[in-house]
């Protein structure tokens with residue numbers, strides 16, 4: 001069976017023969033299988049840019065889950081969503097009434113898409129209501145919060161996954177495949193950046209909402225890619241430097257504007273990374289003695305571009321929707337009782353790396369061990 005937006009046959013048909021053969025066993029997101037009798041119901045918590053622009057539309061394409069409700073501070077907005085997505089107005093909740101979700105069998109999954117410092121509160125509320133949780137990155141604003149979230153979901157017997165959409169993107173999957181021992185093995189020399197110029201002072205520039213600056217928001221993609229490229233492991237230590245003076249101290253009053261950091265992996269691998277709200281940047285490169293992969297456009301929703309030492313990768317399939325694949329994979333994992341590729345523990349690992357990076361930056365770039 002094929003989805004309207006993505007068929008395995010079409011996807012594979014657009015790979016080089018060798019890459020297709022190599023990818024086939026791993027590209028097992030089970031989209032060939034028949035959809036369930038009932039799609040899991042998802043409630044989005046927070047109807048901002050990401051929900052409106054990406055997750056909502058993706059939930060029109062998913063085969064194993066559908067948008068069944070929302071949690072919002074704006075009831076009128078909730079009613080517009082109910083109309084647009086065809087769910088009952090009784091499935092509109094306020095942040096303060098999330099406990100009522102417990103009585104709603106139409107909602108199976110709560111997807112937390114609020115500012116970073118609210119992720120823990122909303123995940124705990126969803127778990128208490130007995131709902132599975134997908135939480136956006138960064139998982140929270142501290143490792144302690146991540147522990148509380150993992151503990152709450154475990155006690156409630158619900159699943160917790162993080163919105164790491166790139167695990168479902170074919171370019172990043174190919175990088176992970178190349179880093180496997182039977183292929184080129186873990187990459188050892190890496191560098192990357194994810195930055196964009198931010199012009200005003202939204203919650204992202206206010207520490208009590210964001211927990212930090214660009215590192216929390218987009219730099220996390222670079223450190224996550226480095227861990228993927230290093231074979232799915234965390235670095236043992238980091239060093240970091242905040243770039244000063246800030247070019248716009250009025251906007252970035254209590255978060256960094258630009259930060260650089262270095263990651264050191266157990267096998268001798270290293271990564272040089274940068275993230276900023278004062279410039280553009282969207283790249284990642286990983287190499288080892290066997291080969292390299294170079295993303296000129298590394299973290300976007302579609303239109304990624306990468307070349308390897310074997311030649312350009314061409315996954316020209318605009319119909320691949322990272323978010324739809326990610327949410328369908330979560331729904332399948334729930335339905336089939338399989339472990340997630342992107343569990344809460346992965347979000348916690350990244351938070352431990354982020355905390356070590358901030359510690360190093362605060363202490364003048366001292367080498368700081370990562371305790372995962």
Ligand code: NAD
Nearest residue numbers: 046047048049050051113114115116136137138163203217
């Ligand atoms: P946004 O500001 O556009 O939306 C945030 C939503 O939270 C708004 O609807 C806002 O009303 C609501 N909200 C609830 N309580 C709030 C409060 N006290 N203060 C401010 N807003 C409050 O943000 P966004 O870009 O949609 O990001 C939301 C989350 O999604 C963030 O954690 C972000 O890191 C993540 N995100 C992930 C991706 C991805 O590619 N995975 C992309 C964008 C954003």
